[in-house]
Amino acid sequence: MERTYLELSAASTVAEVVRLTRRCMRQSRSALPPECRKTARVRGPQDIETWADRLNEASRRSRPLADEETDLDRLASHFLIASLR
Numbered sequence: 001m002e003r004t005y006l007e008l009s010a011a012s013t014v015a016e017v018v019r020l021t022r023r024c025m026r027q028s029r030s031a032l033p034p035e036c037r038k039t040a041r042v043r044g045p046q047d048i049e050t051w052a053d054r055l056n057e058a059s060r061r062s063r064p065l066a067d068e069e070t071d072l073d074r075l076a077s078h079f080l081i082a083s084l085r
Contacts, residue, residue: 008081014045021048021082024075031071033058052079 004024011017022042032040036058042048055076062072 004078005081008078008085011085017082017085018042018044018048021079024078025051028071028075028078031075033062033072048079049083052076052083055079 004020008017008020011020025040025042029037029040032055036054040051042051055072056079059070059072059076062070
């Protein structure tokens with residue numbers, strides 16, 4: 001996942017951010033809560049913001065006090081970073 005963060009940081013266009021985020025969503029599909037898997041698509045920048053919020057909320061609900069980072073946490077972090085880019 002660190003490589004993905006580096007690529008995201010180096011992205012110079014919105015299209016690159018969207019492409020990298022789509023790839024991340026496909027690769028991390030199993031980390032998504034089951035109720036999110038059918039609708040997991042990134043069509044454009046607006047979807048990145050929507051998913052950043054949804055994944056952050058799902059991550060908090062799944063383990064509010066745990067110290068160990070999960071795949072869902074990493075996916076939520078990717079979307080948060082992408083939404084800021």
